Structures are given as C-alpha cells and as structure tokens.
Amino acid sequence: MTTALEVHESADRVVVQLARPEVRNAIDHQMVTELHGVCDLLEHVPRVLLLTGKGGTFAAGADISQLRERRRDDALRGINSALFDRIRRLPMPTIGLLDGFALGGGAELAYACDFRIGTPRLRIGNPEPGLGIMAAAGATWRLKELVGEPIAKEILLAGRVLDAEEARSAGLLNEIAEPDALLEAGHSWADRIARQSGLAVRLTKAAFHAPREAHPYLDDLTQAVLFETDEKQERMTAFLERSKK
Structure with a gap:
C-alpha cells in the first residue's frame, strides 16, 4: 500500500x-x-x-x-x-x-x-x-x-x-x-x-510551553521530581569528579 x-x-x-x-x-x-x-x-x-x-x-x-x-x-x-x-x-x-x-x-x-x-x-x-x-x-x-x-x-x-x-x-x-x-x-x-537527561528535557519542554500563570509553582514541582532521580545524583557526582582532575 x-x-x-x-x-x-x-x-x-x-x-x-x-x-x-x-x-x-x-x-x-x-x-x-x-x-x-x-x-x-x-x-x-x-x-x-x-x-x-x-x-x-x-x-x-x-x-x-x-x-x-x-x-x-x-x-x-x-x-x-x-x-x-x-x-x-x-x-x-x-x-x-x-x-x-x-x-x-x-x-x-x-x-x-x-x-x-x-x-x-x-x-x-x-x-x-x-x-x-x-x-x-x-x-x-x-x-x-x-x-x-x-x-x-x-x-x-x-x-x-x-x-x-x-x-x-x-x-x-x-x-x-x-x-x-x-x-x-x-x-x-x-x-x-x-546528551542531556531525557527526563530533564521532557519536563523543561513541558514547563516552557505551560501558561504563565502556572509558574513558578510548576518549575518548583518539576524540579522537585528531578531532584529525586538517580540520574541527577549520577550526573552531578560525575561533574564534581571531573572538576577535581
């Protein structure tokens, strides 16, 4: 077809x-x-x-x-x-x-x-x-x-x-x-x-297109979700380790 x-x-x-x-x-x-x-x-x-x-x-x-x-x-x-x-x-x-x-x-x-x-x-x-x-x-x-x-x-x-x-x-x-x-x-x-965090990109795009009245609460809420992820811990730990070299 x-x-x-x-x-x-x-x-x-x-x-x-x-x-x-x-x-x-x-x-x-x-x-x-x-x-x-x-x-x-x-x-x-x-x-x-x-x-x-x-x-x-x-x-x-x-x-x-x-x-x-x-x-x-x-x-x-x-x-x-x-x-x-x-x-x-x-x-x-x-x-x-x-x-x-x-x-x-x-x-x-x-x-x-x-x-x-x-x-x-x-x-x-x-x-x-x-x-x-x-x-x-x-x-x-x-x-x-x-x-x-x-x-x-x-x-x-x-x-x-x-x-x-x-x-x-x-x-x-x-x-x-x-x-x-x-x-x-x-x-x-x-x-x-x-190369970015997939979840961080998704939530950033959603926040970007949200109506103005949804901010800043939406930003705080989505950031709270990201703060609890293993990927955040891993990426920040890797960054700090690279900074020591």
Whole structure:
C-alpha cells in the first residue's frame, strides 16, 4: 500500500520523511492520519523527532484538491490544527528539516517544531489569503511568538515569503545547512539533545510551553521530581569528579 510517510526508528530518535514528492509533499488526509500514528508512537515511547521532506521540498502546503472541497464543519474539526498542536506537544523535541518550499500548511507544520534547520533554497510563508482562506493551523498565533508581530503580519497579511537568510535573521531558523548536509545537521542537533537527561528535557519542554500563570509553582514541582532521580545524583557526582582532575 502506498504511504504518505517514510519512517525510520532508532533508540533515541525517529526520522519521518514526508513522501509525496510528486505533489511537493502536499499535506493530504492520508498524511495527516499517518502523522497522528507517528504521534502515537512518540507519545508511547518518547524520542526526538526529525521531520523532513522527500524530493527537495519540505511541504508546499495542504493538498488544494482536498482543501477546495472542505466546508465549515471540516474547518471546525481542526484537521490540521489539531495535528500540528499535537506535534508541538510531543514529549521530546522536534526538529524540522526544511528544504525548498515550506508554504501554507507546510510552514505551519514547521512552526510547530521546536527547532528548524533550512537550506539556502528554502522559501517559507503563508499565502493562504491569496486562495481566499486564512492560515488557520497555528500561524496566526504561533508565528507572532516566533518572529514578532511586524514580520508575522507581513507574512500573514501581505503574502511575504521569506528566504533562508531572512528566516534565519528573523529567528525562524536555528541553522542553515546545504541540502546534502541537512539530515546530518538534524542528527547533530538530535545528538546534542540526546546528551542531556531525557527526563530533564521532557519536563523543561513541558514547563516552557505551560501558561504563565502556572509558574513558578510548576518549575518548583518539576524540579522537585528531578531532584529525586538517580540520574541527577549520577550526573552531578560525575561533574564534581571531573572538576577535581
């Protein structure tokens, strides 16, 4: 059976490739369903997610042939917005590897990642108003948090598409890598994360995304959990022993 994703699992990470290159990895119903399956996997066994696209493109947007047929009740179901929010809430960090186009729903999927690495040929933005709709899968609020209100409005209201250097300057990209080194760069970030305490990373991410009113109590509570772990004792003991040398 044809699938919309290619999934490669290892002990501490999962690499997922959007695999509809014939339509520039347009996000259709099947891809949404399969990405929910990936979320099931990563919620059950938390690991870093590396998300990339096949054929020199991340995702050129939602599948317009399907999007054109959607009506009010489809929008109210939040088909893409629910998925992207679920990806943002995954226990361990997510890394978007962005090549070519990341437009519309493809851009919103990238915004939901914790880290984003782009190639020099990246073009990222939200042209939805040009199609008579809005970017309704997270961009209207998430993009402002990422790049600030002025640039977010240029992208969302005036159709501005950023190139890689512009996206890096705006803080939308953590790194720029050549296309043939993109996956390697993603693994390098995953390696950095893997060197940290997995539980500490998970709880830090959860605290980071918690509402402001949950702090500082949430920080104290999560720190209390970490203070009682064997890993905390082992890591701090090892640090002190290294400091003596």
